[in-house]
Amino acid sequence: MTTTAVTESGAALALDGVSRVYGGGAPALDGIDLVVPRGRLVAVMGRSGSGKSTLLRCAAGLERPTAGRVRIGGTDLASLKATALTRLRRDRIGFVFQSLNLVSALNVRENVTLPLLLAGAREGRALDALALAGLDAVGLADRAEDRPESLSGGQRQRVAIARALVNEPEVVFADEPTAALDPVTASGVLALLRRAVDEQGRTVVLVTHDPVAATWADEAVFLEHGRIAGRLDRPDEERVRAALGVRTETGRQPAVAR
Numbered sequence: 001m002t003t004t005a006v007t008e009s010g011a012a013l014a015l016d017g018v019s020r021v022y023g024g025g026a027p028a029l030d031g032i033d034l035v036v037p038r039g040r041l042v043a044v045m046g047r048s049g050s051g052k053s054t055l056l057r058c059a060a061g062l063e064r065p066t067a068g069r070v071r072i073g074g075t076d077l078a079s080l081k082a083t084a085l086t087r088l089r090r091d092r093i094g095f096v097f098q099s100l101n102l103v104s105a106l107n108v109r110e111n112v113t114l115p116l117l118l119a120g121a122r123e124g125r126a127l128d129a130l131a132l133a134g135l136d137a138v139g140l141a142d143r144a145e146d147r148p149e150s151l152s153g154g155q156r157q158r159v160a161i162a163r164a165l166v167n168e169p170e171v172v173f174a175d176e177p178t179a180a181l182d183p184v185t186a187s188g189v190l191a192l193l194r195r196a197v198d199e200q201g202r203t204v205v206l207v208t209h210d211p212v213a214a215t216w217a218d219e220a221v222f223l224e225h226g227r228i229a230g231r232l233d234r235p236d237e238e239r240v241r242a243a244l245g246v247r248t249e250t251g252r253q254p255a256v257a258r
């Protein structure tokens with residue numbers, strides 16, 4: 001227990017016995033223990049219904065667990081009232097969710113500055129410069145004044161990443177950010193998340209079905225029936241496929257590489 005406590009204290013994200021039950025059904029999450037150190041990219045994988053999105057929503061403070069504890073940078077989310085939790089999500093978390101699309105009434109630059117404006121920053125040149133630097137990092141500075149609908153799917157995801165990173169969040173949560181993209185565009189988007197980790201020391205939790213996407217992660221965590229069924233360090237495609245395939249075919253746990 002002491003080791004866990006020490007590890008968790010330096011973690012960007014720590015889940016401690018997190019469960020989530022909806023109605024009278026089987027738990028969507030069932031006693032999840034997960035520590036994500038700062039500066040790591042972790043892929044959460046598993047079959048449909050295994051609890052990936054529920055884990056992301058609980059970890060990101062979008063939903064309260066039924067039991068257990070979630071900490072972001074040492075802050076216990078259960079200790080926060082609704083307003084403080086909203087503030088934490090706004091100031092300390094970045095989201096790249098399909099359901100949190102870009103705002104079509106705003107141009108690309110305004111979309112990127114939105115989290116900072118919501119956090120109370122004043123409009124002006126400094127803010128614009130920050131947005132342009134963020135857009136430059138994702139290769140889209142020249143599209144700053146365009147509307148999101150004039151961009152391709154991959155370009156929109158890159159804007160979403162620039163927006164998620166603009167407030168220098170402690171954790172970025174990405175839910176299937178490449179699901180609708182072709183493989184080459186998907187690699188470009190994943191490379192940006194990887195760069196945010198390697199060059200800016202960000203921490204990213206990525207939900208994905210895609211074994212290729214998982215190879216960009218430092219670690220893949222496999223869920224099954226709301227539990228962690230296995231983990232792979234430095235996942236490669238073959239081992240991820242094997243891990244997913246083994247469970248799909250036989251229900252056995254995947255090989256664990258640690």
Ligand SMILES: Nc1ncnc2c1ncn2[C@@H]1O[C@H](COP(=O)(O)OP(=O)(O)OP(=O)(O)O)[C@@H](O)[C@H]1O
Nearest residue numbers: 022023027028046047048049050051052053054055
């Ligand atoms: N709001 C909800 N109300 C009731 N049940 C829910 C709710 N959200 C999720 N569930 C249930 O919890 C379980 C896990 O769902 P979850 O969406 O987390 O799985 P997932 O692994 O993300 O699936 P997918 O890959 O299909 O998105 C499922 O059985 C689902 O039906």
